[in-house]
Amino acid sequence: DAKTTQPNSMESNEEEPVHLPCNHSTISGTDYIHWYRQLPSQGPEYVIHGLTSNVNNRMASLAIAEDRKSSTLILHRATLRDAAVYYCILRPRNAGGTSYGKLTFGQGTILTVHP
Amino acid sequence: GAVVSQHPSWVICKSGTSVKIECRSLDFQATTMFWYRQFPKQSLMLMATSNEGSKATYEQGVEKDKFLINHASLTLSTLTVTSAHPEDSSFYICSATRDRGPIQQPQHFGDGTRLSIL
Numbered sequence: 001d002a003k004t005t006q007p008n009s010m011e012s013n014e015e016e017p018v019h020l021p022c023n024h025s026t027i028s029g030t031d032y033i034h035w036y037r038q039l040p041s042q043g044p045e046y047v048i049h050g051l052t053s054n055v056n057n058r059m060a061s062l063a064i065a066e067d068r069k070s071s072t073l074i075l076h077r078a079t080l081r082d083a084a085v086y087y088c089i090l091r092p093r094n095a096g097g098t099s100y101g102k103l104t105f106g107q108g109t110i111l112t113v114h115p
Numbered sequence: 116g117a118v119v120s121q122h123p124s125w126v127i128c129k130s131g132t133s134v135k136i137e138c139r140s141l142d143f144q145a146t147t148m149f150w151y152r153q154f155p156k157q158s159l160m161l162m163a164t165s166n167e168g169s170k171a172t173y174e175q176g177v178e179k180d181k182f183l184i185n186h187a188s189l190t191l192s193t194l195t196v197t198s199a200h201p202e203d204s205s206f207y208i209c210s211a212t213r214d215r216g217p218i219q220q221p222q223h224f225g226d227g228t229r230l231s232i233l
Contacts (some may be wrong), residue, residue: 032219043121043208043224044159051219087158093219100214102149103222105159 004088009110012078020073020109022088027068030093034103035062035073037084037111044087044105047073083113117143119211121225129233130201136194136228138209144189145211149222150182153206165192199232206230 005023012018024033032051036044048055048062050071055062061074075082087108092101118141126134138148147166151159163184165171171184181203183195192211196203206229210222 034221036222036224038159041206041227041229043119043210043227046221046223049219049221091219093217100147100212100219102161102164103210104161105151107158 004090004106006086006088006106006109008107009112011112011114012075013114014080015077018075018078018082018111018113020075020086020088020111021070022072023070024088024090025069027090028092031090032093033062033064033068033071034087034089034091035060036087036089036103036105037082038087038108039084045084047086049091078111078113080113080115083111085110117211117213117221117223119209119223119225121209121228123228124226125229125231127231127233128199131198134196134199134230136196136207136209136230138192138194138211138225140190140211140213140223143211143213145192146189146214147212148186148192149210149212150184150192150194151208151210153208153227159208162194196230199230201232204230204232 034049035047038044050062063072085108089103120139122137150162153159162177163171163173165186167189173179186192208227210224212222214220
C-alpha cells in the first residue's frame with residue numbers, strides 16, 4: 001500500500017487557519033486520500049476525503065495537488081477542540097472499482113492549538 | 116452524520132476469561148466493519164476486516180482463534196477476546212463503512228473499548 005508522510009507535530013493559534021501537509025508520492029490512480037483525527041482516549045473521527053478534486057465540508061477543506069503526490073488539510077479557523085492527532089491515509093480501490101482496501105494508520109501529526 | 120456505537124466502553128476482567136465487544140452501526144447498513152487495536156502512545160493497528168455473512172480476514176500476526184469476529188448482520192459485528200491475558204490489554208476500536216459502487220465512502224469509528232486484564 002502507498003505510504004504517506006506527515007510532520008510529527010504542528011502548532012497553531014486559536015482562530016487562525018491551519019494547513020496540515022501530507023506527502024504521498026507513490027499514490028496510485030485509484031487511491032483515495034482520507035483524513036481522520038483522534039482525540040485522546042477516543043476513536044478516530046472522519047474529517048474529509050477525496051480522489052482528485054479539492055473537497056470542502058463543514059469541518060475542513062482538502063486541497064489535492066494536481067499530480068496528487070501531496071495534499072493539504074485546511075482548518076479555516078482553529079479552535080481548542082481541533083487539538084488532536086491528524087492522520088492522512090491512502091485507501092486503495094482494488095481492480096474493478098468495487099472492492100476497497102483497508103486504512104493503514106501512520107503516526108499522524110499532533111496538532112497543538114494555543115489559546 | 117453516521118454513528119457507530121461500541122459497547123462496553125471499558126472492561127476489567129481476570130486473566131483467562133473471555134470478553135465480547137459489540138460494534139453497531141446505528142443509522143446505516145455497513146458493508147464492511149473493521150477492528151483495530153491501539154496500545155498507549157502508538158497508532159491504530161488493523162486486526163481484521165469483516166464483511167456481513169462471511170468470515171473475517173485477519174491481518175498477519177493476529178490470531179484468529181484468539182480474536183473471534185462475528186458479523187451476523189449489516190449493523191452488528193462482535194469481537195471476542197478468548198482466554199484473555201494481561202498482554203491483551205489495549206484499546207480496541209471498531210469502524211464501519213458502507214462502500215457501494217465506485218465511490219469510496221468514509222469509515223466511521225466507535226469510541227473504543229478500554230480492555231484491562233488483571
